Amino acid sequence: MRFRHLGRSGLKISEITYGNWITHGSQVENDTAAACVRAALDAGITTFDTADVYANTKAEEVLGDALAGERRESLEIFTKVYFPTGPKGHNDTGLSRKHIMESINGSLRRLGTDYVDLYQAHRFDYATPLEETMQAFADVVRSGKAHYIGVSEWTAEQLRSGHALARELGISLVSSQPQYSMVWRVIEEEVVPTSAELGISQIVFSPVAQGVLTGKYLPGQPAPEGSRAADTQGGATMIGGLLGKEELLRRVQDLRPVAEELNLTMAQLAVAWVLQNDNVAAALIGASRPEQVAENVAASGVEIPEEMLTRIDQILGETVVRDPRITDDVSPKERLC
Template sequence: MDCRRLGEAGPVVSRVAFGNSLTAGNQLADDSAVACVRAALEAGITTFDTADVYSDGRAEEVLGAALSTVPRDRVVICTKVGRGAGGGAGGLAPERIRSCLDASLKRLGTDYLDLYQAHLYDDATPLEETMRGFAEAVAAGKVRAVGVSEWAADELAEGARLAREMGVPLVSNQPQYNMLWRVIEREVIPACEPLGIGQVVWSPLAGGVLSGKYRPGAALPEGSRAVAAKGGDNSLRRWKFLQDDTLERVQRLRPLAAEAGLTLPQLALAWTLHHPTVTSAVIGASSPAQIAGNLKALDVALEPDLLVAVDEVLADSVVRDPDLTLSRMLRRPRQA
């Protein structure tokens, strides 16, 4: 497994990370979720991403149990704090960061986190206070590096400025990024590059849509994330990935993938990793077999003609509007 430094001062992470947002404690029974983590380890994945809000903390517990027999210095453990506060005060206040961090460490069965990420932006707390909370966690030795998730470009720039002043290693952003969802390209990536902030992207397969298993006009397949995972259907519909036109265009990618000797999931993952600012891509899995199959994408160099053909097929199904960065979307007033 190829590994790279995350940002200028972050941990060395595997090019593919394993995440459990809709699997552990949700779509999968604990033994199946643990089997997926072990398959990821066997495949050479060293980096594991979760959050305290996933399945109300159960996802962290399952991950901690699965990694309990692995030497701590051989894995990179990343989790998040903030989301789930309902937008109210205290989401990323120092005292909440402090209490949530201790709870996460306990569930994960570790003394420190390699990466602690702000899960969305908290408008109710001054950013100086949020960064102070992270600085305290770093000074206490409980956190090695800090990241954020789904922040807009202006939020990232101000957060990085404060981090430098407080001596906090702010090294990463975790946005959604895939062939269909490219909202970070216009503003977020240009903002991050001079700041030394790397991208650890989630949903490289667009929640499974880019695997081709969702067919236009057909019922959602049994056992799929959209059916078996609590919240899976809602998340896919939120991003409009399940529209028939989009699903039809995804099916038209099959011959392009086959011509390159790839499956659709492999093409999607290879496309995401092809972007030079993507340090790592977070994948999930509902079975151990999915992991080994998808990781074949690591050995692929996509030809320029193939990249052009992908864009031509997907055309206006690709979402590029930077205002759809999640932190901005959630701040919009709801329509009456």
């Protein structure tokens, strides 16, 4: 396992980071989830990412239980705040001071730790003044409940404004967590250059595009049994839009010779691809089976030759989504409850 600095900070994280977005507390049993976390630890992963909203707080509990007994100082634990949790009352969402202060306490309790290494704004909150949000984050850091601050799916302009306020308040905004993969590159034009300028790293999710880049989904054929697209507890909903793109699925199959030439599986190729970007500190992987962790971790340290990167671009062609304006549509413009 290789490690990279998170932004312009002194914190190093494992370049393959384990995330439990749509598996723990919902799609897999707790003993399987614990086995996946154990596989991650055995493979050298030290960084774990979750959020209070995942499985309506249950994912944090599962991760906390799975990491119990590990040396806390040897781990980097990340979580997030923004989306509705609990009974989803009128203040149970967003980035108000009230919600942030109550949410960090709940997250720490569920995770079984006194602090998180990174506390992230899960989306941009248009209903709360950014000054209020950043002041609350500063107080969370000064209280010792978080070491660093990050965001998820913020635009370049939002990153710049948040970073400026963080500097005024004397705290470190060091990371951005966007979706990023061979076929989803909306951050490349604006978010990545801005982040590089400001000393912010990307921790990218969905590097295998919900499983599409594994090549398991064949054009014109039903989803394989046991795959995410066959899951009725949320997985099928998440991946549905991609599976309807027949041309994309065909072109993904054309990536197989590239993976074979590099002696990689399709999943390893996808994970290694995002790590070629210098602004990416880590690729977030999830797993429903321990063996998936071992496969993805093998992408750590892989260097893809420039000619292969060009070939990948040529194969995927116009199926790649690049419009940077999409990021602005990710954060809800109004409160969710």
